[in-house]
Amino acid sequence: MISLSLCGIRGGVGTTSLLxxxxxxxxxxxxxxxxxxxxxxxxxxxxxxxxxxxxxxxARAMLDGQDWHRQAWQLAPGLCLLPYGRLDEAEQLRVEQRLLASPREWNKRLAQLAGQFDWVLFDLPQRLPGHVGSIRGDVRIRVLAPDMACHVLLQRQGEEGFLLVNGYDSASRLQQDLLLVWRQHHGERVVPVVVHRDEAMGEALACKQSVIGYAPQSLVTEDAISLATWCLSREAAC
Structure with missing residues (x-):
């Protein structure tokens, strides 16, 4: 079983939709x-x-003393979702404090899931160190938008994990240049698949679907499948 986490370098880069x-x-x-x-x-x-x-x-189950296993939804054969739950800010802080007190909590939970899944994908927050630190996955990917804000933030961070460009417009000269600079500077850390900007991604969420279910012939669906194929090929080579 392989654990993979996605985290945006900043808000609004499309991490959740991409996951x-x-x-x-x-x-x-x-x-x-x-x-x-x-x-x-x-x-x-x-x-x-x-x-x-x-x-x-x-998280709701954690605070209410319930079994976290029972909170999962089966979306399709072999595809399940474990939501966070609805919490107010005070409750979110309580969960954060519990996770800070129990580092790698999700690594312990992953051990209980061994054999049930091939992949566990985590949607990570940006500024909750207890949440982020509770999982040390096999593959960690930082999601970037091809803009100058992400370029500046990237220079301030350490050399950890892969970098994935989301929302790429091949007609933009600036975005072409940024992608070239990132590939030259960060080398193999940059995932070779870029996810192109596509209105189908936003439309899919408006219809409460993943883009693959909403627009199976779209460019961004092709990118997502290419990205999944890259994940499989990379792990097969390790």
Whole structure:
């Protein structure tokens, strides 16, 4: 079982939508996939037609003394989702404090899932160190938008994990230049697949679907499948 985490270098780079697409793509490639929402915003389920007011999830269960296993939803054969749950800010802080006190909590939980899934994909928040530190996955990917804000933020961070460009417009000279600079400077850390800007991604969320289910012939669906294929080939080579 392989654990993979996505985290945006800043907000608004499309990390959650991308994670939903990757999970769906891996499942289409005959992989058993569990998607885990570690972001308190709790929006990953919206990509799979969960009700916006759905309150249950693993964090809600943690505070209520319930079994986190029972919070998972089966979306399709071999594709499951574990939402965060609806919490107010004070409750989110309590979960953060518990995770800070129990480092690598999710690594312990992964041990309980061994044999049930081929991939566990985590949607990580940006500024909750307890949440982020509770998982030390096999593959960690930082999601970037091809803009100057992400370029500056990237220079301030350490050389850890892979870098994935999302929302790429091949007609933009600036974005072409940024991608070239990142590939030259960071080398193999930059995932060779770029995810192109495509209106289908936003439309899919409006229809409460992953983009693969909403627009199977779209460019961004092709990118998501290529990304899933890269993940499989990379792990096969290790």
């Amino acid at each position: 939903a697409a990757m999970g769906h793509a891996l499942n289409r490639l005959d992989q058993r996939v569990l998607l885990v929402e570690l972001c308190p915003e709790n929006v990953l389920g919206l990509h799979f037609n969960l009700a916006a007011r759905e309150a249950e999830g693993w």
